[in-house]
Amino acid sequence: MQTSVTDKFNRGLRDLRVSVTDRCNFRCPYCMPAEIFGERYQFLPRADLLTFEEIICVIEASVQLGVRKIRLTGGEPLVRSNIERLIEMISSVKGIDDIAMTTNAYLLDAAAHKLKKAGLHRITVSLDSLNDAVFQKMNGRGFSTAKVINGIEAAKEAGFEIIKINAVVQKGVNEHTLIELVEWCREQHIVPRFIEYMDVGTLNDWKLDEVFSAAEIIDLIDDKYPVEPVDPSYLGEVARRYRFKDGKGEFGVISSVSQPFCGDCTRARLSPEGQFVTCLFAESGKDLRELLRKGVNKKGLVEAITGVWNKRDDKYSENRSSMTIPKKKVEMYHIGG
Ligand code: SAM
Ligand code: SF4
Ligand code: SF4
16 A cells, blocks of 8 residues: 655655665775774674665565655675675565666676666766876775776766766865866766765764865866756756856756755655664664564554654754764765755
């Protein structure tokens, strides 16, 4: 039976971001600083991760409450083995009409065809800079851009039409390479989305003066290639869209720090070990794994999610400047972007 659910601000539940692993092959300092995530870091043991079957149970319950879009994320989703099997399983859930993935694309070259065959619709590749020296620093592992570019090529060859690029812009780190990325995306017919550096988690030592704001990003691009705003493609679109006046493509900016968009936020997140999280900046989530492993049925799962969503009053980004920042926050590498 199809029902819908709303939170305290009358926001529905439409998107579910599923983080399939807390592991990653990169160590982007703004997300998983290498000093903290070193060789001795204890990632979740395999038995703690939700199985694909358990993830599907949560997706099916969420679909009953209004979810239509699934985004696979992580950590790095391509390091979870047999991820294509999970995509196949999601493809056969009735009611899901969009399956996307956010990836650093380091392993995409080899995976693109099987992801497409399994039913993945869209890929967002995170690529902060085309400049090798800058990229090497920003992925924390010294990897060059070549493998990421190969991954993007492979995705195009596999038939993915909508490939987006996500680039976090950090003041003093990569803003000087932003135009190069814009130019490349214009040639490749790829839509870049520039993300303000956010205070997610507690490990990246975030400072407001490291944020290169959406307004600064737009000005920088407009100076070189004049732009104009475009209407959102759908309600709740996270990125604000701009097109180049010369007709050669568009880009987006995600201004979660300078111009928050909590009012339309219909996204929930599922952590690798089954925490159902209602905000990117939440302190914790609801443990669905415990319920699943105690044998909860679909109705029970739907009720549990409904209970959490009905109580949801998250508006972190809108309230950030006026609130006391919580000491504990879920980490981005854990619940995905
Ligand atoms: N590993 C995959 C990737 O990088 O695409 C998926 C997970 S990653 C956590 C998802 C997105 O979050 C990436 O685009 C990344 O750039 C972004 N991200 C991570 N930490 C961030 C931060 N502090 N501020 C803004 N975006 C961040
Ligand atoms: Fe890994 Fe993505 Fe975080 Fe970078 S942003 S460390 S690629 S999870
Ligand atoms: Fe949604 Fe929380 Fe981000 Fe606001 S801060 S847009 S409620 S995830």
